[in-house]
Amino acid sequence: MAVPRIVIVGGGFAGMETARRLERILRPTEAVLRLVTPYDYQLYLPLLPHVASGILTPQSVAVPLRRLLSRTVILPGGAVGVDPGAKAVVVRKINGETSVEHYDYLVLAPGSVTRxxxxxxxxxxxxxxxxxxxxxxxxxxxxxxxxxxxxxxxxxxxxxxxxxxxxxxxxxxxxxxxxxxxxxxxxxxxxxxxxxxxxxxxxxxxxxxxxxxxxxxxxxxxxxxxxxxxxxxxxxxxxxxxxxxxxxxxxxxxxxxxxxxxxxGVAPSPLIATLDAETNRGRLIVQPDLAVPGLDGVFALGDAAAVPDLDKGDDAICPPTAQHAMRQGWAAAKNVAATLRGAPLTAYRHRDLGLVVDLGGAQAVSKPLGVELTGLPAQAVARGYHLGALRTVPARLRTLTNWTLNALASFDFVRIGFQASRPxxxxxxxxxxxxxxxxxxxxxxxxxxxx
Known part of the structure; x- marks a missing residue:
């Protein structure tokens, strides 16, 4: 009997956490794990403004997937189409070649694009x-x-x-x-x-x-x-x-x-439009257990899925935040494993922990667990949250070191000059x-x- 194949599309918060948790839940003999992603790192999006200003180096917020995942096969490319009838994903590799990945279970977490x-x-x-x-x-x-x-x-x-x-x-x-x-x-x-x-x-x-x-x-x-x-x-x-x-x-x-x-704002990945499935403002409609109705073995989560927010109720949809994407990844892994083992699935439920907004220097506004903070306390909460959310010790150390160096020595202004010939x-x-x-x-x- 062939070993079931689990294909995960997207190496962001949702996809990476799904793969990482599946490696912990499933034995190597239970399933083959494959991750389709154009980049070999998990990008910590909330800190991109720090990279743009030069406070953080790019590698501080780009955590290598091969450091995070031990037995998941990483396929360097982008999913450009899904055929649920054939249980197949069309992948365009980074070298331009096109291949087809068949699956028994598919986890769609392709993220979003700029609206x-x-x-x-x-x-x-x-x-x-x-x-x-x-x-x-x-x-x-x-x-x-x-x-x-x-x-x-x-x-x-x-x-x-x-x-x-x-x-x-x-x-x-x-x-x-x-x-x-x-x-x-x-x-x-x-x-x-x-x-x-x-x-x-x-x-x-x-x-x-x-x-x-x-x-x-x-x-x-x-x-x-x-x-x-x-x-x-x-x-x-x-x-x-x-x-x-x-x-x-x-x-x-x-x-x-x-x-x-x-x-x-953002719009769901155009990959979702390649499926013949119901959507909500472009996001794939899913059940509370993250399964896609009518598509056998398909789960969806993150920015590209309209996940019901059971904590808020009244047909509310989870906002496209890193906080929800990470936790949906854990829930998706648990439910994929449950499906594979014939066990009951559980609904995704998470109460929002709050919001943090870093305005630079000692200025920030935060709302952890509903408590409104400004100034240094808000900044401490914001940066503490970001450090905790980074997935490896080297990433946390690089980030903390960069923050400290910038606080002590201020900015440097180096123009690299790439793409200088055209916008x-x-x-x-x-x-x-x-x-x-x-x-x-x-x-x-x-x-x-x-x-």
């Missing part, structure tokens, strides 16, 4: 904050703008280079704007020819409040902190159009700038157009044989 809203110019002229490459590119780009401004004798050119726009008033956008503003404020002191008043950071969001999940009081506190530091924050405003040298807002303003960072785009980093149509999926899976 773009089809605004003219955004796909061509904006960059997100969803990948390690984007964070590293943004840092290089921002420092390049400082260097180019310092090199120019044209005041108009300097002003254009030193205007920066971040779209999205959620956690990612707010922390990105806060940390990069912190970086440029420190950097301008090393550029004697640049006037600090020329540097302008704009944070905009269509919502009427900044980070509404924090509650009115903490959201207002964060807003006041950022405005006091000099950020220009516009709420109820979005982008109408973007070009290489301008950004036009929906309130009619047009800003000359070369930097548009897009963090205005980067959302398409370059996230490749949301790589997925197959149903006909192409069937063409691949229909011609394949199980090895």
């Amino acid at each position: 773009q809203f089809d605004i003219p110019g955004v796909n061509e002229h904006a960059v997100g904050m969803k990948t390690l490459a984007e964070a590293a590119w943004v840092r290089d780009h921002v420092i390049s703008q400082l260097d180019l401004a310092a090199a120019s004798s044209d005041r108009c050119e300097r002003e254009t280079r030193l205007q920066f726009v971040v779209v999205g008033g959620g956690y990612a956008g707010t922390e990105t704007a806060a940390y990069l503003h912190h970086l440029t404020t420190a950097a301008v002191k090393r550029y004697p020819g640049l006037e600090p008043s020329l540097i302008k950071w704009h944070l905009i969001d269509i919502a009427p409040r900044l980070m509404p999940e924090l509650g009115e009081r903490l959201g207002a506190k964060a807003l006041a902190i950022l405005r006091r530091r000099g950020l220009d924050i516009s709420l109820g405003v979005s982008v109408a159009e973007a070009t290489r040298e301008t950004v036009t807002f929906t309130d009619g303003r047009t800003l000359p700038c070369h930097t548009l960072i897009w963090t205005a 980067a785009t959302l398409k370059d980093f996230e490749r949301a157009d790589a997925y197959l149509t149903p006909d192409l999926i069937e063409a691949h899976t229909g011609q394949s044989t199980r090895d």
Whole structure:
């Protein structure tokens, strides 16, 4: 009898935790574990603004999967289609080859991509904050703008280079704007020819409040902190159009700038659209036990799944946070093992532990277990949570060392110069157009044989 094959799609919080927990639950003879992921590391997304500002090195937030997993086979590539009828996943490897992975049990945790809203110019002229490459590119780009401004004798050119726009008033956008503003404020002191008043950071969001999940009081506190530091924050405003040298807002303003960072929400991975299954705002509908109705042996979780939030009730869906994704990974592993062994499945239930928002330096707002904190206590909670969530001791040590070094020695401003010859785009980093149509999926899976 063949050993059952469990294929996990996605190496983020949800997928990695599923694989890690399955290795603990299942004996090696019970199942073969295979993980499809384009990167061989688990990315700790909440700390990407720290990487973009240069406080943390990239390897601090990229935990090697081969350090975390001992017997899971890692397949370097991206899933571009799923055929539930053939119980097969079409995988495009990093070398461009296409292969088919058959499964007995499938765990879908492909994550999300940056939501773009089809605004003219955004796909061509904006960059997100969803990948390690984007964070590293943004840092290089921002420092390049400082260097180019310092090199120019044209005041108009300097002003254009030193205007920066971040779209999205959620956690990612707010922390990105806060940390990069912190970086440029420190950097301008090393550029004697640049006037600090020329540097302008704009944070905009269509919502009427900044980070509404924090509650009115903490959201207002964060807003006041950022405005006091000099950020220009516009709420109820979005982008109408973007070009290489301008950004036009929906309130009619047009800003000359070369930097548009897009963090205005996320959309489920386009992989979900390749399945003929019911969705909720693009997220795959699942049962409380994370099983996908009507698809034999398929479980889904993380950003790409509409997981019922049983703690809140009233048809609430779990928010796409790292906190839920990690715990859903543990629940998915338990239920996959239970299915394999013929045992009953259990529903996913988790009460949100709270929120942390790091605004840089000693400034933060946090809401652990419903307790509202600001300043140093909030910062201690935020950084303590991040250290605990990192999955290896080396990652924790690197992160703690980087934080300490930055606190003692402040920022460094090194421009690497990669991709200097052309701008980067959302398409370059996230490749949301790589997925197959149903006909192409069937063409691949229909011609394949199980090895």
